[in-house]
Amino acid sequence: MAERLLYADVVIVGGGIAGTAIARELSQYELDVILLEKEIELCFGVTKATHSFIHCGLPEEDTPLINKLSLESNPMFNQLCKELDVPFMRVGKLYTVMNKNEIKILEKIKEKGDIVGVPNLEIVNKEKLREMEPNITDKAVAALYTPTTGLVSPWELVIALAENAMENKVKIMLNTKVTQILPQEDDVFIIKTNRGFIKSKFLINAAGLFADEIANMIGEDNFVMIPLKEERYILDERITGLVNHLIRSPITGDFISPTKKELAPIENNIIMGCVPQKIKDKTDATTSKEGFKRVFNYAKEMFPSISAKDIITSFAGSVPLNSRTNDYIIEPSQRVPKFINAILGGIGVTASPAMAKLIVEILISQGLKLIKKQNFNPYRKGIPDFRTLPEEERKALIAKDPRYGHVVCRCETVTEGEIVEAIRRGARTVDGVKYRTKAGMGRCQGGFCGPRVIEILARELNIPVTEVTKKGNNSRLLLFKSKELLRKNWR
Amino acid sequence: MVLQKADLVVIGAGPAGVAAAIKAKEMGVNNVIIMERAEQLGGLLHQCIHNGFGLQYFKEDLTGPEYAYNFIEKAKGLGIKFLLETMALDISPKREITAVSNKEGIINLHPKAIILAMGCRERTRGAINIPGTRPAGIFTAGVAQRFVNVEGFIPGKKVVILGSGDVGMIMARRLTLEGVKVEAMVEILPYVGGLIRNEVQCIHDFNIPLFLEHTVVDVHGTERVKAVTIAKIDKDRNPIYKTKRKIECDTLLLSVGLIPENELSLKAGIKLDPVTGGPIVDETMQTNVSGIFAAGNVVHVHDLVDYVSFEGELAGSNAANYILSQALFPKMKINLKAGEGIRYIVPSTISGQKKATLYMRVLKPDRDVVVKVGDDFLRKHLPIVKPSEMLKIIIPLSKLKMLKDETKELTISCTKGRK
Known part of the structure; x- marks a missing residue:
């Protein structure tokens, strides 16, 4: 195949929360925007395994940019999620302490929050805390309540941002890895990828954990990205109703997510968390016995009725940190000013909407002319969520497409209609179907629906079953046809 | 739809469900419906193409599909209705079922009795x-x-x-x-x-x-x-x-390991045994919710399908009795308790009015043990026991009649010994 040359005003490298938030923000202007993602699907990097909290904006010591962006972003989520049809709920957080002496810590946090304008912070006493969390341990003495803390599904948000950006003419290229960046004399970049060349006026580095490798390509080598690993454990849906708010220790950072029934579209099982630890390998997503002990002990301490039997799965993710600062790096490169770093870190999902607006300001300051599109459509509609629809809407959906009457994933009640629609919108792998529809995310972890999902993927993508992968590249699930090995052995 | 007329709905067309439906139909229940989420009958038997099935039930060594075929043909011959690719979404404690299929859309049913036969899933x-x-x-x-x-x-x-x-x-x-x-x-x-x-x-x-x-x-x-x-x-x-x-x-x-699949049971308000993970049932296989019975791996994980079928038939005949003549149900008077060396017993209660068949598992493998019912009410020497091999103990009616009227509980134990 002849290598092609594409033209763009802005190229975004990275299809996680940073890249898709910027793509959607830029899609309201008259621009040619291309987003490049090296994986087979969007949101297959760090965003996929991040937690779902939208932080209230309580400030930390040495992270002015994180503080500013998260405080600005938090109130934007109602409007954003409404436009994008992404479930969002302000569940509130309780920074809970077990010792009277520790109430001082809560007061200090509150004071700092009040100064910067985090709304409606309140210290609740033991009685009020028990009223808000009837199942919490007796040992909990007080909590700082942050009512604006929210929950959103990070991958739903990324997919929605990308779908809306595409609706507004942003081009997204998957399986596309940047291999070389060549700044040209006339102030443009030639970007070399495994799928051809792109000529672009601006380049935004939103490559997350791999942002250092992209920056290196223009000779910027003053930082490296360091993964901070977090382990998570998901509990059976039976625990629904046990925890009402996000519970967090202000001392260790350990947390437990709420499990309200109304959260079903976002996440209906408790995710128990764990504070991160620095690791070397960027692809390390292993979980450990020690991590489990730590996470489980905190959950059990806070909610004694949680049992190890309730755990249905575990996973690990990484927060991308940079070696230069504790803060984000959202700025033009010192070397090549039209190369703009958009490197988030912890609580990146929270900060993403304000970050995207900041990128727009930076682009303008670097000379990009922006004209608003006349026909920008801010709305996107999600895949129908059969499980949470009222009976009348279910009936209407099945009448329109009978595949919505065929339940494929029994644990999460996901229908064939939803899976086919997810594939139509870009799911290419079993994991991609899982993130978009929740098929395989329940207690049996794909035991029953796994074979069905593989079959539907093969059918809809018109590929052999043996080519279906879990997450792209070399992650094929079924390596041989029946008798194939025997034939090989006999030869 | 006319399906609302169902007298008995069986959830799951595996060996327990099909055997239960056949028995109920044979005993005179009119409208029997089996609801199955897969596209074929027989449950997991169709993928068990090895032999070793049916030695107890048919006195014959069959493959899984052969074993299932015998039951399915019989059920079809009796005019039992099957709803395939139909998923029960909800069961209320009043026995109202909501289900969905691509052919019928949303289905609402309110039968006189329900038999749960959803089987189990893998850990x-x-x-x-x-x-x-x-x-x-x-x-x-x-x-x-x-x-x-x-x-x-x-x-x-x-x-x-x-x-x-x-x-x-x-x-x-x-x-x-x-x-x-x-x-x-x-x-x-x-x-x-x-x-x-x-x-x-x-x-x-x-x-x-x-x-x-x-x-x-x-x-x-x-x-x-x-x-x-x-x-x-x-x-x-x-x-x-x-x-x-x-x-x-x-x-x-x-x-x-395998885990009984009881998410629907919980929605219906059925109490589960924390050891088996299945509904607590009495000797008729009835759960704590009146008119809802359970059988097979949804109650406790079996090692032989033959016993699943027997259990299905027991649930089917009792569900038929429930539908046709509720008055005949005896009171459950005696609790069965797992004592030393026993992990669990099914059923958890018996009436004492008829022969009792108890299924149980031991805690650890052993040789030369005695399984005792009550203090010294009934004893059975076994040369070898293993947790993987389910034990079956029958208490004949003649024995039960010898129990004192005030007996409320029988403990079953498994201890070392030859007599």
């Missing part, structure tokens, strides 16, 4: 918390069985199996016959988890390396499984790290 990696990476190539043994026997695909060519349940052992043999190298079967207990006959016929006869008191401590590979690390465990089940060994493989199969 997964998450449930046993194996550390390591999350690559492709990790399957439960039952899923692998479906791929190999029904779909016609082989997961990989070098396999390690964690756990030694029956499905795992059957798959060790099946995969070997397909040209796959089964590198190891790794079992955390000091003995094999499944039936003795499977250990002999599937593991020893095929020279599968068996590592007892070992577990998987790490999984390697980011895209596809590349290897697993196994290690011996100490008496607290912690891995002994100097015994670690890495085994190259592309697939890890899990055969680490």
